[in-house]
Amino acid sequence: MFAVFRIVRKPLAAIAALVIVAACDGAPLGSSGPMINTRNAVPVALLVPGGSGQPGDDLIAASLENAARLAIADLGDVQIDLRVYNTAASPAQAAAVATEAVRDGAKIILGPVYAQSANAVGKAVAGRGVNVLAFSNNAAIAGGNVFVLGPTFENTANRLVRYAAAQGRNRVLTVHDNTVAGQMGRDAIAQAILAAGSTSTGIASYEFSQNGVIEAVPTIADLVRTTGTDTIFFTADTAGALPLLSQLLVENGIDPAITRFVGLTRWDIPPSTLALPGVQGGWFALPDPALQSQFGSRYQMAYGAAPLPISGLAYDGIAAIGALVKQGKADALTTTALTQGAGFAGVNGVFRLLANGTNERGLAVAEIRNNQVVVIDPAPRSFGGPGF
Structure with a gap:
């Protein structure tokens, strides 16, 4: 590890x-x-x-x-x-x-x-x-x-939760760090879940430290298994907990092919993040x-x-x-x-x-495949009404 x-x-x-x-x-x-x-x-x-x-x-x-x-x-x-x-x-x-x-x-x-x-x-x-x-x-x-x-977190969360719901993934577990930014991200995800008509299967948090992540992962993994979660939405970024968190969840038996990992932040910055095993198959949003x-x-x-x-x-x-x-x-x-x-x-x-x-x-939705960014839903080029 x-x-x-x-x-x-x-x-x-x-x-x-x-x-x-x-x-x-x-x-x-x-x-x-x-x-x-x-x-x-x-x-x-x-x-x-x-x-x-x-x-x-x-x-x-x-x-x-x-x-x-x-x-x-x-x-x-x-x-x-x-x-x-x-x-x-x-x-x-x-x-x-x-x-x-x-x-x-x-x-x-x-x-x-x-x-x-x-x-x-x-x-x-x-x-x-x-x-x-x-x-x-x-x-x-x-x-x-x-x-x-x-x-904004709100805009990104809305885009990703709606896209996930359109793919039949509407049971979302929110995982956030106990920081101001993490709590703001948690609230944005909760609002997006409500707006999309999806279901929140729970909220899990961790202290913003390496030990905090290590201690929280078994509880998060148990929540995924017991709640029928099909999507885990992380507030973590690539400079913080994301690399360790995603890796440990896989090591604790959470298969990203079954339970999709989704991120509130850019997962392609820095580019070295794309090579991490735990983020393969993960979704995030980015500009056109x-x-x-x-x-x-x-x-x-x-x-x-x-x-x-x-x-x-x-x-x-x-x-x-x-x-x-x-x-x-x-x-x-x-x-x-x-x-x-x-x-x-x-x-x-x-x-x-x-x-x-x-x-x-208007954001695109991307997936990390074989250490590369692949756009799976293009960014809209215009607004068709009062919202996406």
Whole structure:
């Protein structure tokens, strides 16, 4: 038994063509947000975590700005005046530069990255009627003038539970670690099970340590056998408990070919995870691989390096702003305009912003087969109604 437990310039024509907006969907515009003159360049503030003193934050800042500028280049006649501000990954500085950005004329804010900073920014500019498209995936900070662009647990759980149910797998055991993220994931899975009409066969947890996983596995295996569970939904990620947890369950007699392993997080990052025996046959969700590949090639050509995964959110944010501005309406950046039902599409696929500040993203479902990622249900390219 081994243990792995770490705490831790060619325009993009195809992508540009996917920047969509419903110009005539009948939704009235005019809720909270500034009026703009679409004949002039629209000032957009990009808040990035540069200046924190952490090399990782500087890399994120550069990658986000690069992706935003690629998106602007793909907008055609739409003019965006991008103004970049460093937050130093500090909520106080984020709030200060957001206030400065609005004073400088910004009509919408793209970023920041970290949840606390995004929350501080939202509060700082709420009285000025400016909306915030944050790069966070934390649904707890969403609402009011703050929208999160990152993939949420709720969205991923809904996609996977519904897909599993369509395959006749509707008896779901939730397994989560006793952390804040694990508990948030547990709740998202529970809501998805209820929404899909599936059955929860139980909830099992473990302390976030190697010994915690080892001690919990026999109980989890017994639950699977005694409840008729056909799907185990894990909140664990590849940098934490997933490698050890999946391996030990197999060693305790749980056959993934009979009881499907499903993950709330990306199981293909890092790629070495794909070689783990315990995840073979497992399902997880990911953005449209074809669109991400196009973006990666474009970015590599422009900047000589691969984009960070988060950088696609900056492209998506600019794509949404540009699609709305292109309609030529003064109220293009109000909350009602941002939440129009047809949504938008960028390098992560189709997405739409919801009235509660979260988002819905069209995700593909993938299976790990022979150490490779195989898409078994493609990501949708449009929204057919109020939900998937």
